[in-house]
Amino acid sequence: METVLLGFVLMLSIFLGFELISKVPATLHTPLMSGANAISGITVVGALTLAGGEMAAWATWLGAIAVFFATINVVGGYMVTDRMLGMFKKKDEPEARS
Amino acid sequence: MSPEWIGAVYIVSAILFVFGLKLLSSPATAVRGNQLSSLGMLVAVVVTLSSKEIIDFRWIAVAAVLGTIVGAVAARRVAMTGMPEMVALFNGSGGIASLFVGWAALDMGGGPDADLSQSAFTIITILISILIGGVTFSGSIVAWGKLSETMPSRAISLPGQQFISLLLLVVTIGCGAAMVAQPEIWNSTLIYAVIALSLVLGVMAVIPIGGADMPVVISLLNSYSGLAACAAGLAINNTILIVAGALVGAAGIILTNIMCKAMNRSLSHVLFSGFTAAKTATKVEGEVKPIVPEDAYLILEAASSVVMVPGYGMAVAQAQHVVRELGELLEQNGAEVSYAIHPVAGRMPGHMNVLLAEANVPYDQLVEMEDINRRIENVDVAIVIGANDVVNPAAREDENSPIYGMPIINVDHARTVFVLKRSMASGFSGVDNPLFFGQNTRMLFGDAKQSLSSVIAAFKG
Numbered sequence: 187m188e189t190v191l192l193g194f195v196l197m198l199s200i201f202l203g204f205e206l207i208s209k210v211p212a213t214l215h216t217p218l219m220s221g222a223n224a225i226s227g228i229t230v231v232g233a234l235t236l237a238g239g240e241m242a243a244w245a246t247w248l249g250a251i252a253v254f255f256a257t258i259n260v261v262g263g264y265m266v267t268d269r270m271l272g273m274f275k276k277k278d279e280p281e282a283r284s
Numbered sequence: 285m286s287p288e289w290i291g292a293v294y295i296v297s298a299i300l301f302v303f304g305l306k307l308l309s310s311p312a313t314a315v316r317g318n319q320l321s322s323l324g325m326l327v328a329v330v331v332t333l334s335s336k337e338i339i340d341f342r343w344i345a346v347a348a349v350l351g352t353i354v355g356a357v358a359a360r361r362v363a364m365t366g367m368p369e370m371v372a373l374f375n376g377s378g379g380i381a382s383l384f385v386g387w388a389a390l391d392m393g394g395g396p397d398a399d400l401s402q403s404a405f406t407i408i409t410i411l412i413s414i415l416i417g418g419v420t421f422s423g424s425i426v427a428w429g430k431l432s433e434t435m436p437s438r439a440i441s442l443p444g445q446q447f448i449s450l451l452l453l454v455v456t457i458g459c460g461a462a463m464v465a466q467p468e469i470w471n472s473t474l475i476y477a478v479i480a481l482s483l484v485l486g487v488m489a490v491i492p493i494g495g496a497d498m499p500v501v502i503s504l505l506n507s508y509s510g511l512a513a514c515a516a517g518l519a520i521n522n523t524i525l526i527v528a529g530a531l532v533g534a535a536g537i538i539l540t541n542i543m544c545k546a547m548n549r550s551l552s553h554v555l556f557s558g559f560t561a562a563k564t565a566t567k568v569e570g571e572v573k574p575i576v577p578e579d580a581y582l583i584l585e586a587a588s589s590v591v592m593v594p595g596y597g598m599a600v601a602q603a604q605h606v607v608r609e610l611g612e613l614l615e616q617n618g619a620e621v622s623y624a625i626h627p628v629a630g631r632m633p634g635h636m637n638v639l640l641a642e643a644n645v646p647y648d649q650l651v652e653m654e655d656i657n658r659r660i661e662n663v664d665v666a667i668v669i670g671a672n673d674v675v676n677p678a679a680r681e682d683e684n685s686p687i688y689g690m691p692i693i694n695v696d697h698a699r700t701v702f703v704l705k706r707s708m709a710s711g712f713s714g715v716d717n718p719l720f721f722g723q724n725t726r727m728l729f730g731d732a733k734q735s736l737s738s739v740i741a742a743f744k745g
Contacts, residue, residue: 203534215634238338250343252384257351265359277646
């Protein structure tokens with residue numbers, strides 16, 4: 187039963203993703219991609235449970251490596267997206283950020 | 285916190301991701317959207333750390349601090365022209381993280397304790413997360429190599445490549461099937477084979493794809509990194525991984541589809557057949573009319589509407605700042621200036637928009653292909669800066685051309701066209717461009733940045 191529920195969650199999320207993204211204008215495709223990429227770093231949550239759980243040393247190690255890479259993905263992805271989006275300005279808008 | 289509470293908080297972070305993506309659909313709200321989405325991530329991480337299952341924080345702390353430093357430094361240092369490479373590397377790190385999550389999840393249950401033996405479903409999802417994660421990682425590394433020109437960016441094909449890839453995939457599936465059938469016997473050995481094979485498959489998938497098809501590959505790898513996280517979520521029974529991974533997977537597929545449509549090619553054509561320049565395309569003949577910057581200035585000075593059409597060449601020449609400077613001078617001169625951007629210009633979806641935004645071009649001056657084509661007849665001067673195939677009229681007129689049917693920006697319909705180009709070499713597709721021989725076309729040969737600087741100097745002098 188649980189598997190079926192997870193399947194439903196998966197299907198609905200995919201449709202939701204299609205709906206959300208199809209409205210993004212071409213101008214924002216790069217930030218959209220790096221922003222979505224940062225979200226895919228959500229795997230960090232899975233890595234955390236494995237790295238901190240009560241498990242064999244080997245699994246803990248693998249989990250810690252996963253935490254490392256996923257954190258790069260999350261932190262780098264969000265920061266670079268923020269940097270890019272900060273550059274998109276309307277005409278005659280005062281310099282809001284450097 | 286108990287698992288129920290954690291699940292409830294995961295719902296909150298899923299809502300934040302959804303709203304974050306929604307707000308990304310307009311430049312005015314996009315910054316807030318990204319912040320909401322990062323807040324969602326923070327909430328998910330904090331609540332996970334509060335779980336009773338996590339008893340040891342030492343390795344987590346070390347790994348998270350190191351990852352934060354690497355990510356933050358990379359994000360701050362990268363130049364806007366290097367953005368495609370950066371996105372490829374971030375994609376790759378997400379992919380390898382999912383691979384390790386899958387691997388660790390396999391070892392978690394494989395102990396001598398009978399209660400911990402895993403169901404076939406779990407093993408299958410673990411294998412999928414390893415396979416997709418591995419392909420994402422090694423594919424992204426190859427994409428990075430091609431984008432940064434660390435390796436040749438052209439398509440590299442080996443004899444029988446598709447056959448080899450297919451064979452490797454079949455072997456991988458065979459290993460997986462053995463692991464599902466008899467986990468006690470095979471798990472500890474074949475897992476290495478699956479990891480190695482998935483890495484090789486990633487390389488094989490991206491190596492035959494050439495430079496100008498990179499927007500498709502980057503979007504596709506983006507989608508894969510989400511799907512890998514999604515599979516890892518199924519493996520360890522974590523809903524937020526499934527939801528967020530699926531959102532990203534869907535986003536990547538949509539972008540891939542937009543890129544393919546903009547090139548009038550199917551995804552399988554991009555992935556498997558490379559780009560073969562047909563020799564049958566009608567040979568273009570005619571006279572090329574060069575122009576010097578001083579004469580270009582005289583024409584621009586009299587123009588009342590100007591459209592800039594940037595392409596990958598602008599990124600290579602780092603010309604975005606002089607482009608904006610010329611644009612401002614033209615506006616002060618009373619001309620209406622806009623920047624028309626083809627969906628696949630550059631090496632990544634939206635590449636040109638980011639570069640122009642970096643040079644402080646306001647986003648309301650960036651127009652999409654359909655909008656500019658509607659009023660291109662009324663444009664006095666179209667300036668093509670390092671773009672080629674995306675303005676090639678053969679795509680519209682010559683049925684024999686390999687790029688026939690690809691939507692283009694119809695700059696040849698403008699009253700005058702300036703083409704900034706190093707030489708007469710053809711574009712990525714290897715197709716001659718009749719635009720260069722057009723009656724209303726003037727070629728401004730040389731480095732785009734220098735040519736534009738000379739025009740600007742003429743304006744100021």
